[in-house]
Amino acid sequence: MWTLPRRLRRIIGAATLLAGVAAARRVVRVEVQGHSMSPQLRAGDRVVALRGLRAGPGDVVAAGDPRRPSRLLIKRVVEVAGDRSVVLAGDNTEASTDSRRFGMVASELVVGRVVWRYWPADRRGRVGGRRRGVR
Numbered sequence: 001m002w003t004l005p006r007r008l009r010r011i012i013g014a015a016t017l018l019a020g021v022a023a024a025r026r027v028v029r030v031e032v033q034g035h036s037m038s039p040q041l042r043a044g045d046r047v048v049a050l051r052g053l054r055a056g057p058g059d060v061v062a063a064g065d066p067r068r069p070s071r072l073l074i075k076r077v078v079e080v081a082g083d084r085s086v087v088l089a090g091d092n093t094e095a096s097t098d099s100r101r102f103g104m105v106a107s108e109l110v111v112g113r114v115v116w117r118y119w120p121a122d123r124r125g126r127v128g129g130r131r132r133g134v135r
Contacts, residue, residue, distance in 0.1 A: 026051045028112050030062050030072055036090030036098070037074055040127070046119035047074065047127060049112030056080060060127055063088060064109035066102050073098075074114060086110060 004012070032045040037060070041047065049062040055077050063086075065071040075088035075098055085104040090096025099105065114127045 026112075028062055028072075029118075030074060030114075032074055034095065036092055036096035037076070038092045038095065040091055041074060041117070044120070045117050045123070047114045048116040048118060049114045051112040053113040053115070055086070055110055055113045060114040061086075061088070062111045062114055063105055064111065066105050066109060069109060072111060080107075084108075 028049040028051065030047055030049060032041045032043055032047060034043055041060070047062075055061045057077055057079060059077050060074060061077055062072050062074055065073050073088070075090055075096070077086050078089045078099070079087040081087070081104060084107040086107055087099045088105055089098045089100070093100075116125070117127055118124055
């Protein structure tokens with residue numbers, strides 16, 4: 001049986017560790033609270049947002065609340081303005097506090113694009129945007 005030389009195993013191990021660290025820096029895990037994104041996302045759902053992905057109209061994003069930036073909001077991008085700001089809205093407009101209330105949000109507050117729901121297990125899967133046909 002052929003085995004890899006020790007030095008090569010160390011290099012592969014270090015590269016794997018660095019790739020894992022880099023990936024972890026891009027991943028933001030968020031628990032959905034409230035009903036503003038119902039029916040697609042429900043209170044208690046846990047989602048993954050990825051930093052560095054461009055968010056456009058129809059995409060679901062995690063963004064800092066402009067009133068309290070340490071709090072993350074999960075909303076859908078309605079519009080991207082030329083002045084580096086976005087309009088955010090909840091899918092359930094009757095239960096959503098969004099750009100209609102607090103105005104446009106600076107692009108810098110957008111933490112990442114929500115791409116995956118990992119909990120609950122029976123609803124696990126991709127969180128898609130509505131890129132076509134957005135208002």
